[in-house]
Amino acid sequence: MRAVTVTPGVPDSLRLVDDWPEPPSEEGAILVEALAVGVCGTDHEIIAGDYGEAPPGAPGLVIGHESLGRVLEDPTGTLRAGDLVAGIVRHPDPVPCANCAVDEWDMCRNGLYTEHGIKALQGFARERWRIQPKFAVGLDPALAGVGVLLEPTSVVAKAWDHIDRIAHRTEWQPQSVLVTGAGPIGLLAALLATQRGLTVHVLDRNTTGPKPGLVAALGATYHTGTVGELDFEPDVVVECTGAPAVVLEVMCKAAPIGIVCLAGVSSGGRTIDFDAGALNRTLVLENNVVFGSVNANRRHWDLAAGALTRADPSWLDSLITRRVPVGAYAEAYTPAGDDIKVALEFTT
Template sequence: MRAITVAPGVADSLRLDEAWPEPHPEEGAILVEALAVGICGTDHEIIAGEFGEAPPDTDRLVIGHESLGRVLEDPTGSLHPGDLVAGIVRRPDPVPCANCAVDEWDMCRNGQYTEHGIKALSGFARDRWRIPPKFAVGLDPDLAHVGVLLEPAAVVAKAWDHIDRIGQRAEWQPQTVLVAGAGPIGLLAALLASQRGLTVHVLDRTPTGPKPALVAALGATYHTSTVNELDFEPDIIVECTGAPSVVLDVMCKAAPVGIVCLTGVSSGGRIIDFDAGALNRTLVLENNVVFGSVNSNRRHWELAAGALGRADPSWLGNLVTRRVPVEAYAEAYHPGPDDIKVVLEFAR
């Protein structure tokens, strides 16, 4: 069996293992044939040796956390052979903490969770994988071409779920959304905003390539200016870049009673001269909320599946800018200038 693996903590250790062991039944009752895995910034950071953790019984980690597969067998009857399926990335910690105990593993408090392809669990970039029914999300057959987008869509489904919940603290009728960043997370965040009937603005510094057309196809407005140059104050801001200067700028840009959701992860190590007092004054006097959001639980995966099902399939298909066969895996993990989402294909 083929698998794409790395030695965690060792830069440039990516390789294709041609004789990787078959998934052990203890991994889960459902046996899945891999169709595709999506590639994101987390994978690039793991390949660079910045983080990642192998399972306890090996020194190599099968990467890949954005999955799409076809069920080969499911003795539990929750799914059927031939069904499309994606695997939920995170597993609750073994203690468990208060949140993991109620299946909110995305809100784990003690950090003892595990994650497929990232932290102590084999990922989905292998010909076959297993998953317990609780962590298997079935997909409509119509999503066969784009179902690999479910994991990033689940991330933004959680972000929007928490935005909606925070908005209930007071009478609130948001109209305008700013999404900072037009990568996969940003574009999917804009998609879910448009599905809510909001006026959507997307800011990205890339003036060419496929991004402006994808934003326009949502009926949204594309900006290449800085945050401070925008002539409006959004009710909601979803920050998807993790760029420290953009993070600070959007926190100061929200309208009164606004909500800023941070989904981009900053690398750290940069010091910026910033007026923290002015930010504090704005947040307090305008009753604004800034919060972070990462990962997702099963409910968010199901919300994401519904959102993808309501979306224009051709628009979703255009998010995937490259499809690379597993034999050319090295090419897939080498970013291109116009890439949005690169997909490594195992089977068709």
């Protein structure tokens, strides 16, 4: 069968293999026909050779962690043949740590977790894959064209779950949300904020292209410029750019008892002249919270599936700005100017 693979650690080793072996039964009881995989920044970093780890003894790593497939067989009865399904990316470590032992593998403390298409588990960019029932998330049939968005939605579902948990520290009724960055994570974070009935603002650099319209379609307000130029103090910030200057600015911008969730990852290696004392004073005197969030566990994937089911299907479809057949796989992994989400499709 066909599979898109890399040699981990070797830059630009991406290739389409025609004779990749069928998924072994050890991978899971549920056999799935791939429909599509999403492409994200993690894939680009793996292709560049920055990281990635093949399973022990494997000839390479099948990439692709944003999955969508259709069940071919499930002898466990968890799902039925024909059901839409996505595979959870991260699996708990075998030790396990205290968090993995209670299925909070997104909060693994010892780093021995594995991840499909990233770390020691084959990914989903292959014509057929297997998954254990515990890591198989069924999807509403109406999401057949957009279900590949489930993985990034699970990331922001976790972010909002943790925002809600932190909010219980006091009597708090948030009204406004600032999302910085209008990539897939930012737009989906804004979607979940509007589903909570909050007043949503999205800040991004783009003045043209599809992003302003997508934000407006949510009933949210689109901004360009800098954080400092905004004329309000948000109760909640979901920072999705990872840009160091923006990260520091939003920490100072949040309203008293505000919550700032850092969901973007900075590349590092850049020094900024910044008044750390002023930031400390703001956070302490205003009782603000800043926390980081990445990955997701089963609870968040289920929350994400519900959020996608409630969303406008045409809006979700607009997030997928390019659909590329697997035969033209290299095009899917070559960035284009107005890309939001690219889907590599195995069936057309």
